[in-house]
Amino acid sequence: MEDNGIVQEVLAGSQSAFRTIVERYQDRVYGTCLNILHDREDAEDVAQEVFMEVYGSLRSFRGEAKLSTWIYRIAVTKSLDLIRRRKRKKRFAQVQSLFADHTEEPAEDATRAHPGIRLEEKERGEILLRHIDRLPENQRAALLLFSADGLSYQEISEVLSTTVPAVESLIFRARSTLKKRLYRFYREHC
Amino acid sequence: MASLTPHEEEASRTLDVLGRLGGVGAPEDFADAVMRRLPPGGIPDRGGAARGAALVIIALAVLAVLNALTIVGASSRNVASAGDAAVDSLAVEYDLAPRSLRTWE
Numbered sequence: 418m419e420d421n422g423i424v425q426e427v428l429a430g431s432q433s434a435f436r437t438i439v440e441r442y443q444d445r446v447y448g449t450c451l452n453i454l455h456d457r458e459d460a461e462d463v464a465q466e467v468f469m470e471v472y473g474s475l476r477s478f479r480g481e482a483k484l485s486t487w488i489y490r491i492a493v494t495k496s497l498d499l500i501r502r503r504k505r506k507k508r509f510a511q512v513q514s515l516f517a518d519h520t521e522e523p524a525e526d527a528t529r530a531h532p533g534i535r536l537e538e539k540e541r542g543e544i545l546l547r548h549i550d551r552l553p554e555n556q557r558a559a560l561l562l563f564s565a566d567g568l569s570y571q572e573i574s575e576v577l578s579t580t581v582p583a584v585e586s587l588i589f590r591a592r593s594t595l596k597k598r599l600y601r602f603y604r605e606h607c
Numbered sequence: 608m609a610s611l612t613p614h615e616e617e618a619s620r621t622l623d624v625l626g627r628l629g630g631v632g633a634p635e636d637f638a639d640a641v642m643r644r645l646p647p648g649g650i651p652d653r654g655g656a657a658r659g660a661a662l663v664i665i666a667l668a669v670l671a672v673l674n675a676l677t678i679v680g681a682s683s684r685n686v687a688s689a690g691d692a693a694v695d696s697l698a699v700e701y702d703l704a705p706r707s708l709r710t711w712e
Contacts, residue, residue, distance in 0.1 A: 565625065
């Protein structure tokens with residue numbers, strides 16, 4: 418059944434129709450969250466939040482964009498929101514530690530437990546993810562949606578509410594920045 | 608074609624990992640977990656709630672205006688009765704009819 422038909426059924430009160438939406442999109446949503454957050458538990462929590470938001474806001478979904486685009490947009494926004502909240506918390510903790518009498522061990526970064534990275538590529542994968550995290554948000558999102566999630570430029574432009582040339586430019590800049598930084602990293606560390 | 612330096616080659620191989628990040632599926636019980644979290648009453652009618660909130664705000668604003676008008680009315684009545692009392696006391700003091708004082712302006 419088409420997405421729009423299922424949406425109408427959900428709006429009519431069918432929870433089993435909503436289950437169809439969850440099952441249809443869960444892998445893509447979880448994958449997108451995981452690629453941005455790199456942590457399985459965080460990705461699962463945020464992906465669940467995405468579907469809760471989809472359920473709660475379905476009445477406001479007008480069908481102008483595809484359901485998949487709308488869901489991807491929520492997934493990207495919620496994942497980036499979590500990163501922003503974490504950064505704010507970290508900065509606050511750093512400021513607090515300046516005034517604290519005792520010195521606490523700094524919290525470890527989230528475990529790099531991306532299951533898509535094979536064991537033999539673990540170190541390389543960690544280096545890559547660390548460098549991806551330093552890219553500007555829109556470049557990071559565009560690059561991951563294209564390279565990891567396999568979305569087209571057109572689809573990414575709809576998810577990020579921008580134009581196709583802007584997406585091309587974001588991905589090009591992200592890749593060239595990553596290449597330069599990785600080159601510099603290996604020159605300094607190898 | 609110029610060959611890559613070892614560092615460029617490392618950077619390029621690391622970038623290749625990007626293409627292998629996809630294809631990770633959600634945990635097995637993911638859909639069950641989502642369905643358990645759904646509100647029991649179905650999709651919340653956020654539009655209805657917003658309309659309700661707007662109506663309450665309008666009602667409160669109307670009440671506030673009416674209240675303000677009542678206060679203004681009461682205070683003008685108070686001023687008027689205070690004026691009458693002053694006229695009466697002047698009339699007593701100077702032995703005049705209050706009416707003549709009220710018309711004498």
